[in-house]
């Protein structure tokens with residue numbers, strides 16, 4: 494058993510309160526797994542407009558957050574406990590920053606122009622809240638660019654604050670594409686001191702780069718899969734930070750995300766039309782039929798159904814899918830797509846659905862229920878990402894017996910084992926080259942296997958469904974990283 498650590502865990506989103514992607518799944522689940530190991534964790538996120546205050550408990554305040562020349566801003570604080578746990582989660586309520594429709598951008602996808610101030614504010618609010626609660630963290634765990642200023646704040650603005658005298662810092666990179674690059678005018682409200690605005694820390698080509706600053710000084714850096722930890726040290730995946738990351742690679746480690754099987758398991762999923770599990774697969778056929786019906790596709794048991802759920806972003810390989818569309822439509826499968834994002838993609842997939850309604854159906858929007866339906870009702874799950882730090886949907890798919898068809902990158906490469914007909918192994922279908930041809934060929938291979946070797950598919954499904962990617966394992970690995978971070982911090986003192 495480990496000694497209990499006090500962990501201050503700040504993120505920009507967390508399920509079930511606010512979610513745009515996998516970061517929310519992680520922020521909602523990892524703290525519970527850490528708590529189950531005996532740690533004392535508090536989670537901090539913004540109180541976005543969409544989070545209903547009437548279900549939360551008010552914390553007496555207000556909370557003052559120093560913002561340099563902007564002076565102290567006063568925020569409300571609300572509290573809840575993460576579902577089915579006693580992990581406290583605190584919501585920073587500051588209408589002018591967070592009382593808006595989108596988390597990071599407006600309805601047209603334009604980033605809010607004051608994102609630098611909004612997330613400087615969140616990053617600092619977590620420190621101030623910890624002081625107010627007299628919570629003295631052993632670990633300050635930050636996530637992505639939004640809270641990446643925290644390691645530097647710990648070493649500058651809060652350096653002499655006795656509440657944080659023993660705090661070591663851990664920064665988790667969920668996606669290196671988004672780095673938080675802003676005008677240097679944020680340095681004053683950030684109050685980290687202009688001496689940190691240099692090319693080894695916060696500065697990148699004349700601008701402030703939040704993630705770069707965090708990577709420079711965090712006691713430990715993690716990414717969400719081992720392969721991604723290696724990839725981001727190369728120009729193809731480093732988004733310009735590869736050299737900086739290589740310089741700090743001795744503090745970097747990849748920890749694969751887990752899955753919350755209370756939410757993502759066909760044996761207990763309350764959202765899907767019928768429940769099923771290994772050895773009792775009748776429910777999956779019902780889920781398929783209901784999915785076809787709901788999306789207006791012909792009720793055809795003899796055609797494999799291929800699902801896609803995700804952000805319509807280049808990252809997710811939507812360009813490859815678009816390039817392969819003609820072949821996909823003639824592959825002898827049906828398709829169900831769910832997503833939102835880039836306008837061209839929303840238009841493109843809607844047009845395809847209008848043109849080939851017997852074969853291709855899509856829902857443009859965000860729907861957790863439909864995401865569950867697609868996981869349960871599809872035969873295959875398509876995830877041809879150009880890069881994928883971890884990826885959660887392919888792991889959910891395994892549990893639902895929906896075989897992933899993926900490009901071998903990042904967490905997709907770490908979790909999916911290519912089908913090998915000779916050895917009778919594998920839990921999905923993989924391709925390497927980022928081309929529409931490679932995608933179409935691999936899909937064709939999966940469909941041919943489905944038609945010609947139903948027993949092989951059934952066996953593969955069974956293997957996929959028996960695999961587990963528990964948060965408990967990840968929480969153990971994070972605990973090791975926390976220990977290393979603390980040792981590193983002590984070495985500095």
Ligand code: ADP
Nearest residue numbers: 514515803804832858859860861864884885886
């Ligand atoms: P990323 O964080 O890069 O978007 P992940 O695979 O880690 O990718 O996580 C995506 C999460 O968001 C999954 O839980 C997925 O089900 C969910 N998701 C993405 N798009 C949608 C959508 N349009 N509707 C419902 N859920 C979605």
Ligand code: GLC
Nearest residue numbers: 515516667717881882883884
């Ligand atoms: C990011 C990545 C995704 C990962 C998620 C949670 O959004 O794009 O691959 O699964 O974070 O760590």
